[in-house]
Amino acid sequence: MSKVIVVTSGKGGVGKTTTSANVATGLALLGYRTVAIDFDVGLRNLDLVMGCERRVVYDFVNVIKKEASLRQAVIRDKRVENLFILPASQTRDKDALDVEGVGRVIEDFRAAQFDYIICDSPAGIERGALMAMYFADEAIVVTNPEVSSVRDSDRVLGLLDAKTRKVETGERVKTHLLLTRYAPGRVAKGEMLGYADVLELLGIPLLGVIPESKAVLQASNLGTPVILDPTADAAQAYLDVVARFVGEERPQRFLDVPKRGFFSRLFGEPTAYAG
Amino acid sequence: MASPERDPQKAFTLKGTSTPLTVLCLRSSDLERIERQLATTVGQTPSFFQHAPLVLDLEGAAGVELQGLVALLRRHKLAPVALRNPPKALREQAISLGLALLLPGNGRAGKPREAKVETPSPPVVTSATFGVTVTQPVRSGQVVYAPQGDLVVLAPVSSGAEVVADGNVHVYAPLRGRALAGVHDRTEARIFCSSLEAEFLSIAGHYLMADEIPEAMRGKAVLVCVEEDRLVVRRLGPL
Numbered sequence: 407m408s409k410v411i412v413v414t415s416g417k418g419g420v421g422k423t424t425t426s427a428n429v430a431t432g433l434a435l436l437g438y439r440t441v442a443i444d445f446d447v448g449l450r451n452l453d454l455v456m457g458c459e460r461r462v463v464y465d466f467v468n469v470i471k472k473e474a475s476l477r478q479a480v481i482r483d484k485r486v487e488n489l490f491i492l493p494a495s496q497t498r499d500k501d502a503l504d505v506e507g508v509g510r511v512i513e514d515f516r517a518a519q520f521d522y523i524i525c526d527s528p529a530g531i532e533r534g535a536l537m538a539m540y541f542a543d544e545a546i547v548v549t550n551p552e553v554s555s556v557r558d559s560d561r562v563l564g565l566l567d568a569k570t571r572k573v574e575t576g577e578r579v580k581t582h583l584l585l586t587r588y589a590p591g592r593v594a595k596g597e598m599l600g601y602a603d604v605l606e607l608l609g610i611p612l613l614g615v616i617p618e619s620k621a622v623l624q625a626s627n628l629g630t631p632v633i634l635d636p637t638a639d640a641a642q643a644y645l646d647v648v649a650r651f652v653g654e655e656r657p658q659r660f661l662d663v664p665k666r667g668f669f670s671r672l673f674g675e676p677t678a679y680a681g
Numbered sequence: 682m683a684s685p686e687r688d689p690q691k692a693f694t695l696k697g698t699s700t701p702l703t704v705l706c707l708r709s710s711d712l713e714r715i716e717r718q719l720a721t722t723v724g725q726t727p728s729f730f731q732h733a734p735l736v737l738d739l740e741g742a743a744g745v746e747l748q749g750l751v752a753l754l755r756r757h758k759l760a761p762v763a764l765r766n767p768p769k770a771l772r773e774q775a776i777s778l779g780l781a782l783l784l785p786g787n788g789r790a791g792k793p794r795e796a797k798v799e800t801p802s803p804p805v806v807t808s809a810t811f812g813v814t815v816t817q818p819v820r821s822g823q824v825v826y827a828p829q830g831d832l833v834v835l836a837p838v839s840s841g842a843e844v845v846a847d848g849n850v851h852v853y854a855p856l857r858g859r860a861l862a863g864v865h866d867r868t869e870a871r872i873f874c875s876s877l878e879a880e881f882l883s884i885a886g887h888y889l890m891a892d893e894i895p896e897a898m899r900g901k902a903v904l905v906c907v908e909e910d911r912l913v914v915r916r917l918g919p920l
Binding site for chain 1: 817818819820821822823836837839840841842857
């Protein structure tokens with residue numbers, strides 16, 4: 407039975423696409439047949455972050471408009487088995503998305519025996535974002551530790567409770583909080599909201615905390631999801647997140663300021679967080 | 682409270698109920714003045730007043746001409762159903778006009794021997810409003826409105842959310858958004874919450890912005906009510 411997961415946030419630039427790429431890659435690494443769909447029609451990014459931008463021939467909108475088959479449009483990842491990408495169209499806008507078309511694509515993926523269908527939502531709460539969440543079984547709400555991001559996430563949680571197919575059938579979309587770009591040192595100085603505050607404000611279970619990390623930016627620019635570089639702390643964090651998502655219990659990490667060893671005290675800021 | 686009877690022989694059952702009603706407190710016995718104010722008030726929110734059951738309180742206008750008043754109210758599509766604390770002199774006349782008598786110290790309308798007088802005023806008994814109860818968090822951007830009754834919220838109300846009721850607003854969790862009670866000028870409405878972190882509080886048009894809420898009340902269990910035309914925030918429970 408396929409699971410449809412929307413990665414959403416309301417606010418832009420908090421790490422939805424990064425999270426979609428890494429969670430999809432992580433699930434595929436565990437052997438699950440996974441596809442990531444880019445719903446950001448007109449502002450295509452997922453293909454860049456996953457390093458397949460030069461292999462895009464047909465896109466999501468072509469499939470919705472029946473100009474191409476799913477088989478033609480879906481890109482198979484070269485590094486990880488079981489991982490597929492359906493890129494967004496760069497030349498169209500979100501009006502090209504409609505419930506019947508999106509529903510048909512999701513049904514086709516279900517019929518093709520995919521375990522996970524990851525819907526990378528655009529920012530905002532308009533058509534693109536609503537289409538990305540409509541068919542979701544579960545939602546990963548990506549939030550940065552700052553008030554505007556928390557408020558936008560709260561808004562999106564309200565929409566997840568109101569504007570999805572699950573709600574129409576009397577069920578609820580299961581929601582998970584993913585706190586990204588978390589810097590415990592800045593939390594300690596009072597420059598950022600702490601995870602406990604965010605959890606209290608949003609009131610949904612914490613899937614994980616991704617530490618603020620230069621490796622994430624580098625990985626995005628290289629088109630290699632950071633999860634494929636296990637030396638990076640953010641990769642460790644995403645591996646934890648994926649493991650928890652499939653039901654494994656793992657303690658939360660990256661919540662507190664790492665203890666500084668003798669050498670880092672001598673030579674300045676630590677470069678990696680203690681695991 | 683009469684329990685519902687399954688006996689097919691019985692044509693009806695009696696049920697006790699408590700229904701919110703609007704009370705018209707007269708401060709003048711001048712029918713012309715009353716009519717002028719009525720025309721503007723009803724004109725502002727005609728749908729709310731459409732055939733609304735009304736209890737009359739004549740304490741401030743003992744000399745009013747009752748028959749004329751009732752006719753006036755009915756002309757404005759209001760449904761006077763009862764007289765609260767009626768002066769002895771007006772009781773006979775009220776009964777003859779089809780009004781029930783609500784006497785002090787008695788939760789129900791009238792004494793048992795007057796009970797038969799109540800029966801011609803069914804609106805009071807049948808239109809029970811239980812208000813609205815919400816068990817899920819009210820998220821930013823959501824609005825929950827309880828028409829004609831109380832709103833009870835058993836989960837947090839987020840910043841940017843709005844909870845609105847014609848009656849009282851109860852929030853048994855942190856209230857971080859906006860709360861509006863008694864929105865149709867019901868100054869007796871109140872707001873209750875177990876942790877006051879609100880952005881805005883309003884009762885019957887009186888309001889407090891976030892900055893005007895006393896700092897000492899932040900995060901506390903409080904009730905908010907109207908006293909002398911302004912909003913007052915008070916601690917709830919043992920101090």
